[in-house]
Amino acid sequence: MDDRSIAVVGLGRMGSAIAEALIVAGHDVTVWNRTPEKTRTFEGRARVASSVVEACRTCDVVMVCVLNYETSDALLKVKDVERSLAGKTLVQLSSGTPERAREAARWAASVGVEYLDGTMSAGPKQIGHDAGSIYYTGSPETFEANRPYLAHLVGNTVYCGTEMGHAAALDFAHLGVVCGTAMVLYNVLALLSQENVAAEELFATLPFLDRKFLEGITQGVATGNYPSGTASMTIWRAWAEQFVQSEIDASVDPKVPQLLLDYMTRSVELGHDDDDLSSLYEALRPPKS
Numbered sequence: 675m676d677d678r679s680i681a682v683v684g685l686g687r688m689g690s691a692i693a694e695a696l697i698v699a700g701h702d703v704t705v706w707n708r709t710p711e712k713t714r715t716f717e718g719r720a721r722v723a724s725s726v727v728e729a730c731r732t733c734d735v736v737m738v739c740v741l742n743y744e745t746s747d748a749l750l751k752v753k754d755v756e757r758s759l760a761g762k763t764l765v766q767l768s769s770g771t772p773e774r775a776r777e778a779a780r781w782a783a784s785v786g787v788e789y790l791d792g793t794m795s796a797g798p799k800q801i802g803h804d805a806g807s808i809y810y811t812g813s814p815e816t817f818e819a820n821r822p823y824l825a826h827l828v829g830n831t832v833y834c835g836t837e838m839g840h841a842a843a844l845d846f847a848h849l850g851v852v853c854g855t856a857m858v859l860y861n862v863l864a865l866l867s868q869e870n871v872a873a874e875e876l877f878a879t880l881p882f883l884d885r886k887f888l889e890g891i892t893q894g895v896a897t898g899n900y901p902s903g904t905a906s907m908t909i910w911r912a913w914a915e916q917f918v919q920s921e922i923d924a925s926v927d928p929k930v931p932q933l934l935l936d937y938m939t940r941s942v943e944l945g946h947d948d949d950d951l952s953s954l955y956e957a958l959r960p961p962k963s
C-alpha cells in the first residue's frame with residue numbers, strides 16, 4: 675500500500691467521488707471544500723481540513739478538483755499555500771485550456787512543486803471503478819511515483835508526456851465532437867417537434883451514429899426531465915468557456931465553440947444550471963407558449 679497522505683481540495687461531484695475512491699482504497703485522506711457541508715459525508719473516514727493551507731501542510735500529495743483554473747489559482751497562488759506545497763506533489767484535475775496547463779506547470783516549478791496536470795474523461799459514476807480514463811501530463815518521474823494511487827481513480831490511467839497542453843487539447847476535441855453533435859441534434863429535434871415528426875424517424879436515418887449514443891444523449895429531451903447526477907450545465911458552461919479560450923490561444927476561429935457556449939449560457943439563464951447536458955435542448959427549442 676502506498677502510504678502517502680493525500681488531500682482532496684474541492685468536493686463537488688468529481689472531487690467527492692475522488693476522495694471516496696481514495697478512502698475505499700485505504701488511503702490516508704484529508705478533504706477541504708469551500709462549502710463545509712459537503713465535508714460531512716467524510717467525517718470519521720477522512721480528516722477535514724479547516725483551510726486549504728492546512729490541507730496542503732498536512733499532506734504529501736494535493737489533488738485539486740474545482741470549477742476551473744481561475745478558482746484553483748485563487749486557492750493555491752497564496753504565499754502560505756505555496757510554502758506548504760513546496761517539495762510536494764500537486765495534481766490538477768480541474769478543466770482548463772492547454773495554455774493554462776502550461777502556465778500552471780511553470781508556476782509549480784517556480785515554487786518548487788512537483789506537478790501533474792490531469793484531464794478527466796470520466797464522470798463521477800465512473801470514478802473508483804474499472805471505467806473511464808484520466809490523461810496526465812508532467813514529468814515521467816512524477817507520474818511514475820504517483821501512479822499507485824492515481825490507478826485507484828479510473829480504469830484507464832494514461833500518461834501523455836511532458837507537452838503540458840496535450841491532454842487538455844485531446845479532451846476539448848473529444849467533448850467538442852460530442853457536444854457539437856448534441857447541439858445539432860437538439861436543434862433538429864426542435865424542428866421535428868414543431869412539425870410533429872417523431873425523433874425515431876430521424877434516428878432511423880442516421881446509421882452512422884450509434885443508436886445507444888443517440889438515445890442516451892436525447893433521453894432528457896424525450897422525457898422533459900434533465901436531472902444531473904454527472905456534470906451540471908454550470909460545469910458544462912465553464913468548460914465551454916475554456917474551449918473557446920483554447921481555440922483563441924491556438925489562433926483557431928472560435929465561432930463553433932462560441933455557439934455552444936452561447937446555448938449553454940442560455941440554458942443556465944433558463945434555470946437549468948444544475949441540470950444535465952440535454953437541458954441544452956431548452957435553449958434551442960421555441961419558448962413554450
Ligand code: NAP
Nearest residue numbers: 684685686687688689708709740741768769794797904905
Ligand atoms: P461541481 O459538482 O459543480 O463542483 C464544483 C467544485 O468547485 C465545488 O467543490 C465548489 O465548491 C468548487 N468551487 C466553485 N467555485 C469556487 C470558488 N470560488 N472557491 C472555491 N471553490 C469553488 O463540479 P464537478 O462536476 O465536480 O467538476 C469539477 C471539475 O471537474 C470541473 O473543472 C469540471 O470541468 C471537471 N470535470 C467534471 C466532470 C463531470 O462529469 N462532472 C467530468 C470531467 C471533468 P462549493 O461546493 O463550495 O460550491
